[in-house]
Amino acid sequence: MKTQGEAIPEKTKKILMRRRRPDRSQQVRHTVQWLFVALNAWIGVQFYLWVRYYERGGEGLYVPRPAGVEGWLPIAGLMNSKYLLTTGRVPAVHPAAMYLFLGFLLMSLLLKKAFCSWLCPVGTFSENLWKIGQRIFKRNFHLPAWLDVPLRVLKYLLLGFFAWIIGGMSAEALDGFMATPYGIVADVKMLNFFKDIGLTAAIVIGVLVVLSVVVQNFWCRYLCPYGALLGIASLLSPVKIRRDEEACIDCGRCSKACPSNLKVDELVQIRSAECHACMACVAACPAQDALQFALPARKQALRQQRWYRRAMNPLAVAAVIAYIFFGAILIARATGHWQTNLPQDVYMSLVPYANQLSHAGF
Numbered sequence: 611m612k613t614q615g616e617a618i619p620e621k622t623k624k625i626l627m628r629r630r631r632p633d634r635s636q637q638v639r640h641t642v643q644w645l646f647v648a649l650n651a652w653i654g655v656q657f658y659l660w661v662r663y664y665e666r667g668g669e670g671l672y673v674p675r676p677a678g679v680e681g682w683l684p685i686a687g688l689m690n691s692k693y694l695l696t697t698g699r700v701p702a703v704h705p706a707a708m709y710l711f712l713g714f715l716l717m718s719l720l721l722k723k724a725f726c727s728w729l730c731p732v733g734t735f736s737e738n739l740w741k742i743g744q745r746i747f748k749r750n751f752h753l754p755a756w757l758d759v760p761l762r763v764l765k766y767l768l769l770g771f772f773a774w775i776i777g778g779m780s781a782e783a784l785d786g787f788m789a790t791p792y793g794i795v796a797d798v799k800m801l802n803f804f805k806d807i808g809l810t811a812a813i814v815i816g817v818l819v820v821l822s823v824v825v826q827n828f829w830c831r832y833l834c835p836y837g838a839l840l841g842i843a844s845l846l847s848p849v850k851i852r853r854d855e856e857a858c859i860d861c862g863r864c865s866k867a868c869p870s871n872l873k874v875d876e877l878v879q880i881r882s883a884e885c886h887a888c889m890a891c892v893a894a895c896p897a898q899d900a901l902q903f904a905l906p907a908r909k910q911a912l913r914q915q916r917w918y919r920r921a922m923n924p925l926a927v928a929a930v931i932a933y934i935f936f937g938a939i940l941i942a943r944a945t946g947h948w949q950t951n952l953p954q955d956v957y958m959s960l961v962p963y964a965n966q967l968s969h970a971g972f
Contacts, residue, residue: 628896635889635903635924639727642928643734650731653678661798664961675957677949678939679797680707684836686796687711689776689784696781703788704796705947713938717931718843721922722850722887726830726837728931733886736822736830737869743823750826752871761832762884768835791960791967794952798964806965826869831884841883848905849922851880851891857900864901867894874901889924903927 656676663672680686683704690701690708701708714725726733740750753761779787787793803811821828830837851874853864864874870884874891887903895901902921942948960967 628898633893633895636893638924638928639888642728642931643737646729647731647734649678650681657797657801661801661961664957667962668958675949677706678710680704680950681710682800683707683796684711685772685776686788686793688772689779689788692776692779693781693784693788696784700945700947701785701788703794703950703952705950706942709938709942709947713934714840715843716938717934718840719846720849720934721927721930722844722847722885723837723840723883724887724927724931725840727886727888728927729935732834733827733830736827739819739822740824740826740828740869747824751824753825764832765834765838768833769838772835794950794956795960795964795967798961799967802965826871830886831870838883844885844887845881845883849887849903850906851885851887851889852902852904852906853878854900854902857897859897859900861896863894863896864891867891887927889927 653676656673657679659671659673660675663670684707686704687707687710690704691711693699693701694708714729717725717729727737743750752758776784792799807815818829818833825831853874855878858875860875862875865872865876867890868874869888869890870882870886872880872882872884872891874880889903892901892903899921904921907920939948
């Protein structure tokens with residue numbers, strides 16, 4: 611116990627060993643993000659033209675239905691994944707939703723929530739919204755802990771709701787739902803929701819946009835059930851943000867840069883389900899090898915050398931993401947399970963009336 615007047619030793623100041631090379635993780639990640647946004651925009655245009663062809667009764671330009679649009683049907687992907695696990699058979703309707711869903715889940719098992727910060731278009735727009743907020747207000751606002759923690763539970767409650775419903779459905783019920791007119795044109799209904807958006811929905815989206823400007827990743831942090839599922843899966847990932855306490859100079863820049871408001875500078879490794887693997891903390895760190903997105907070191911005695919060799923280069927992260935994404939598509943195509951193969955007359959009878967379709971009890 612210190613007595614009055616006794617000097618309190620100051621914390622030893624560490625010597626900064628600056629990076630040998632500039633960090634390029636954010637440039638690589640942003641490139642991947644906008645390439646994926648462009649891909650989704652192209653799929654969206656194709657899908658819109660496909661829908662318009664049937665809405666016009668078979669007149670005008672016809673383009674094939676892009677199966678990639680099913681990536682926007684995560685609930686269908688979850689339902690079809692359960693159907694596959696239960697029966698061992700690939701569902702006939704919206705199989706691409708299942709392959710993409712499983713691919714994104716595999717990304718989280720290997721690379722934390724890399725899907726959220728490297729691929730998800732909603733995540734990309736959310737990130738750019740809070741950056742706009744930073745430019746306008748010179749900062750983003752963080753909710754107090756007493757409000758932040760309960761709100762973060764919301765996305766897990768939403769996930770639990772969907773899991774409870776789908777978990778209680780038999781294989782026959784899952785197959786029956788997908789084969790209904792509602793299930794077949796679920797993607798068309800999604801398009802029509804945004805194309806013919808109502809006043810209430812527009813107000814809700816507008817409020818979410820405003821909140822995303824002032825609070826970093828508001829939707830992703832508090833409301834996205836898909837992100838909640840990927841976050842749970844990411845807890846098993848062997849690759850994590852890891853901090854070398856000896857190389858770290860305790861400047862705190864990593865914590866300030868973290869969009870999930872994690873205390874990176876106080877931890878040896880980030881296990882949190884809130885970590886999006888965006889590597890913003892790594893990019894902000896000025897010290898050589900102090901912070902890495904890496905596999906665990908093999909030997910404690912050679913921690914720095916082993917850790918550096920086992921760190922994930924941002925180009926390597928992008929490559930693994932590409933392998934998983936395109937691999938899922940190639941496997942689906944090679945096995946004949948990418949497209950929903952239904953006769954044109956089925957779509958001709960359903961697409962024009964998609965908004966009138968409903969499914970009782972779901």
